[in-house]
Amino acid sequence: MSNSEQNTNEYRRKFLAQSAAVAGLAIAPGIILNQVAHAKSDSDKATSANRWGMLINTNKCASGCTDCVTACKTENAWGSVDGNTSSETHSSKEQQAQWIRKVTITDKQTGHVQSLPLMCQHCETAPCVDVCPTGASMKREDGIVQVDKHICIGCRYCMMACPYKARSFVHEKLELQKATAPRGIGTVESCNMCAHRVDKDQDPACVEACNKAEHGAMLFGDLKDANSAISRELKKHGGEQIRADLGLNTGVRYQGL
Amino acid sequence: MKKPVFKQIDGNSINYWMLLALLGSFVLAAVGSHFYMEHGGHYVTGMNNQIVWGMPHVFAVFLIVAASGALNIASISSVFGKTAYKPLAPLSTLVALALLAGGLMVLVLDLGRPDRLIVAMTYYNFKSIFAWNMILYNGFFLIVGIYMWTMLQRNLNKYSKVAGMSAFIWRLALTTGTGSIFGFLVARQAYDAAIMAPMFVVMSFSFGLAIFLLIVIATYKWTDRPLGDAIFKRLKNLLGIFVAGVLYFVIAQHLTNLYATEHHGVEAFILRDGGIYTQLFWYGQIILGSLIPLAILYHPATANSRSAISVASIFIVLGGLAQMYVIIIGGQAYPLELFPGKEVTSSFFDGMVNTYSPTIAETLLGLGGIAVALFMIAFAVKVLRFLPESLADEAVDPHHSK
Amino acid sequence: MMSLRQFAKHLVVLVGLTALPVLSNAGELGPVPPKAKMKASEKTECVEPVGDMRKNHMEFLLHKRDETMREGVRTKTHSLAECIDCHVTPDKKGEFARYGDDKHFCSSCHNYAAVNVDCFDCHSDLPESASSKLRTLNQKNPHHKMTEGGKK
Numbered sequence A: 001m002s003n004s005e006q007n008t009n010e011y012r013r014k015f016l017a018q019s020a021a022v023a024g025l026a027i028a029p030g031i032i033l034n035q036v037a038h039a040k041s042d043s044d045k046a047t048s049a050n051r052w053g054m055l056i057n058t059n060k061c062a063s064g065c066t067d068c069v070t071a072c073k074t075e076n077a078w079g080s081v082d083g084n085t086s087s088e089t090h091s092s093k094e095q096q097a098q099w100i101r102k103v104t105i106t107d108k109q110t111g112h113v114q115s116l117p118l119m120c121q122h123c124e125t126a127p128c129v130d131v132c133p134t135g136a137s138m139k140r141e142d143g144i145v146q147v148d149k150h151i152c153i154g155c156r157y158c159m160m161a162c163p164y165k166a167r168s169f170v171h172e173k174l175e176l177q178k179a180t181a182p183r184g185i186g187t188v189e190s191c192n193m194c195a196h197r198v199d200k201d202q203d204p205a206c207v208e209a210c211n212k213a214e215h216g217a218m219l220f221g222d223l224k225d226a227n228s229a230i231s232r233e234l235k236k237h238g239g240e241q242i243r244a245d246l247g248l249n250t251g252v253r254y255q256g257l
Numbered sequence B: 001m002k003k004p005v006f007k008q009i010d011g012n013s014i015n016y017w018m019l020l021a022l023l024g025s026f027v028l029a030a031v032g033s034h035f036y037m038e039h040g041g042h043y044v045t046g047m048n049n050q051i052v053w054g055m056p057h058v059f060a061v062f063l064i065v066a067a068s069g070a071l072n073i074a075s076i077s078s079v080f081g082k083t084a085y086k087p088l089a090p091l092s093t094l095v096a097l098a099l100l101a102g103g104l105m106v107l108v109l110d111l112g113r114p115d116r117l118i119v120a121m122t123y124y125n126f127k128s129i130f131a132w133n134m135i136l137y138n139g140f141f142l143i144v145g146i147y148m149w150t151m152l153q154r155n156l157n158k159y160s161k162v163a164g165m166s167a168f169i170w171r172l173a174l175t176t177g178t179g180s181i182f183g184f185l186v187a188r189q190a191y192d193a194a195i196m197a198p199m200f201v202v203m204s205f206s207f208g209l210a211i212f213l214l215i216v217i218a219t220y221k222w223t224d225r226p227l228g229d230a231i232f233k234r235l236k237n238l239l240g241i242f243v244a245g246v247l248y249f250v251i252a253q254h255l256t257n258l259y260a261t262e263h264h265g266v267e268a269f270i271l272r273d274g275g276i277y278t279q280l281f282w283y284g285q286i287i288l289g290s291l292i293p294l295a296i297l298y299h300p301a302t303a304n305s306r307s308a309i310s311v312a313s314i315f316i317v318l319g320g321l322a323q324m325y326v327i328i329i330g331g332q333a334y335p336l337e338l339f340p341g342k343e344v345t346s347s348f349f350d351g352m353v354n355t356y357s358p359t360i361a362e363t364l365l366g367l368g369g370i371a372v373a374l375f376m377i378a379f380a381v382k383v384l385r386f387l388p389e390s391l392a393d394e395a396v397d398p399h400h401s402k
Numbered sequence C: 001m002m003s004l005r006q007f008a009k010h011l012v013v014l015v016g017l018t019a020l021p022v023l024s025n026a027g028e029l030g031p032v033p034p035k036a037k038m039k040a041s042e043k044t045e046c047v048e049p050v051g052d053m054r055k056n057h058m059e060f061l062l063h064k065r066d067e068t069m070r071e072g073v074r075t076k077t078h079s080l081a082e083c084i085d086c087h088v089t090p091d092k093k094g095e096f097a098r099y100g101d102d103k104h105f106c107s108s109c110h111n112y113a114a115v116n117v118d119c120f121d122c123h124s125d126l127p128e129s130a131s132s133k134l135r136t137l138n139q140k141n142p143h144h145k146m147t148e149g150g151k152k
Helices: A003-037 A067-076 A127-131 A157-161 A205-212 A229-237 B014-040 B055-070 B072-078 B083-109 B114-122 B129-152 B154-183 B196-222 B229-259 B261-273 B276-298 B306-333 B360-383 C004-024 C050-071 C080-087 C105-113 C128-140
Strands: A052-057 A100-107 A113-119 A137-139 A145-147 A218-222 A252-255 B342-346
Touching (some): A052 A229, A067 A113, A067 A205, A127 A157, A218 A229, B014 B360, B055 B129, B055 B306, B055 B360, B072 B083, B072 B196, B083 B114, B083 B129, B083 B154, B083 B196, B083 B229, B083 B360, B114 B129, B154 B196, B154 B306, B196 B229, B196 B306, B229 B261, B229 B276, B261 B276, B261 B306, B276 B306, C050 C080
Parallel strands (some): A052 A252
Antiparallel strands (some): A052 A218, A100 A113, A100 B342, A137 A145
16 A cells, blocks of 8 residues: 555544544434433332422413313313313212312402412422322422322311312212322322323423423422523522412412512 | 218210210211211311411310319319319319310311321330320320329228329420410420420310319209309309410410510411411400400409309300410411512412311311210210219318318 | 931031032123223233232232322333223123123222222223213203213
8 A cells, every 4th residue: 555545544444433422422412302301201219309380371361261171170180171070970069179270360450350370389398298198299309299199098188278269179989080080089189290191201282282282381390400492491580489479489380470 | 071972973964965965976077077087188177288287186185284274273282282172073184084085086087197196106206295295195194084083982091192193294285285285386486485395274264173173063053052152153263364364375375476576477467467377376265265254253243153154164165265276277387488588389388378268177176176076075974973962061171161 | 416417408508508609600700801802911910910919909009100290200011091991892782881881990899899989089990081072962952961980
């Protein structure tokens, strides 16, 4: 091989090596981020490395719209959808469960009207978790507050304690529950941020419905991940807690209150 | 002082059996109500997701509060050394245990899942005042039981002072815990106040003694045993002090709330705009339950009349039930303040006063608790020596001044 | 002192009385659980050896429920929903027995053993595909009969 050929080959080798290195450097963050984004497999436990939260923009929440409520009802098989019969056929309206509801607020001074969905706020220091005598009302490592109905004795003290009236008591025998949303007589229940969906890297049903209908009023994500959409939005435009004076550090925040 | 002679009641008369039958029928009605509620679910009651604690809890909390107060007489004799009350000490422990048993029965039978009571006894969340109350209630049975035993068994009498002191401290913790059930709730305007715990303690003094006095008057009258004025006057005066004490705490609580604009809504509700709750507060709790009894207990025309004092005691009990209703149900009827200064509406009854119509079933369940307590007392005085043969002045305090 | 004749008479009565309940159940000395949808694998019929599963299924379920509910572990091993999916099958008419009925997989043994479980107060006793169909039908007509013999 001549000297110039050897030089060319060396040059080519160096070029290929450098290209490969640059290409590798370009792709690597994508691969690493991909691993972080799809970290939760079925066998992984919920950890405190995450804290799941929601951000609701009341300016984008339309008064008559109940898409989030309908989605929750369908996902968890409570209440009546489209005027059909509720699974709770014997209970009065005041006794029927409501995991999420739309609340209409009118300012007494200004007359300004707002609308927003209200569900369990998944407080960091949840009063319901504090007061439950058996520990059935619990907070998962990743911040989701829920009722362990296996040990719930139905005393309803958590319902007394909740500042948001998020909890409901089941007043009658239920049938045909969803496999992902067990609920039964004599126990207390509430929004659990669709933990069964969150564990599969999906959004809660309410958020998904709001996004599908392109209202864009609800955002879900990891509050502990500074790069998540919700964290970035909170940093940019802020988000308030309902009853912030209680100091509960809720996982659900609202804009435009 | 002559050592008091304790003797069982005869319990042979037709009236006695009729009393047991009457109480027993209320107990059966309560058990029936429980099965009715448990079989289909709580939808048969008037309780719902807005008013989650109803009539059963009014009676249950009343009985539990009265239970610790009924122990007062025994405590005064053992802890504070007032020997005049010593003859009544065993009965005092009996009434305390019976009232607590009745109250707890109602509480447990109202649970959504009473079959899981064993879970409640084995899984404890120690941050919950409710969990602490379960320990306090069970401990009360144990400690007061031992205290009762030291008094009934002669060779253990020397331990009654220590047992009495332990029981006294325990019952203060218990009533503080019961008041804190409400006092610890930050969520509701009517609760979230440190005063609830000491107020419940003084309420226990008043209700417990009123019930105890009624039981003493009734049993001594119906068994033709002498009940002297000396002991009677002491009990009456004590009752008057306790009723005044409760009134003081109620005034302190409401005046404080009226000072803070934040609480004006709930105060206006209880004191003026609350309909049934306002009526029960003024007519039931204040006038019937505090002012009229105070007048009866201290006015010279009625202060010496046993029947008048009995009526006053009944009024105190009724006023106490009214107070419980206003606290427990009135506190839930007033809406949560989610958005101060704004009008709130929703499909889940936010922003509005909640209504509660108690059904017969849940009221019978509550009454059954009282019936169970009275049945236990009526039965116990027949089988064991709880009642002194005589509470005439000479038997109680030979050095009394006329 | 009993004579041989008297003794023989007593013996016959005794044996007869004890044999009565056994004979009345002639052919069926134990519960008859319905067949599952399929085998879990070639080697084992269920996800654990059948004897182990019969004896310890409550332990597996109790352990798994806390893992899933409290820790968010949602693997299929020992999952109640998976058990129901495989074991609760439709009959020839395509209808499902409900918990409480002898023909329901769980009830077939639990009724026999007279051991009450409260799982199905909250959990669905049917596979999700079946219950979702019934749920839709139910919503349209609340008095729709779900299955024959179903009772809570």
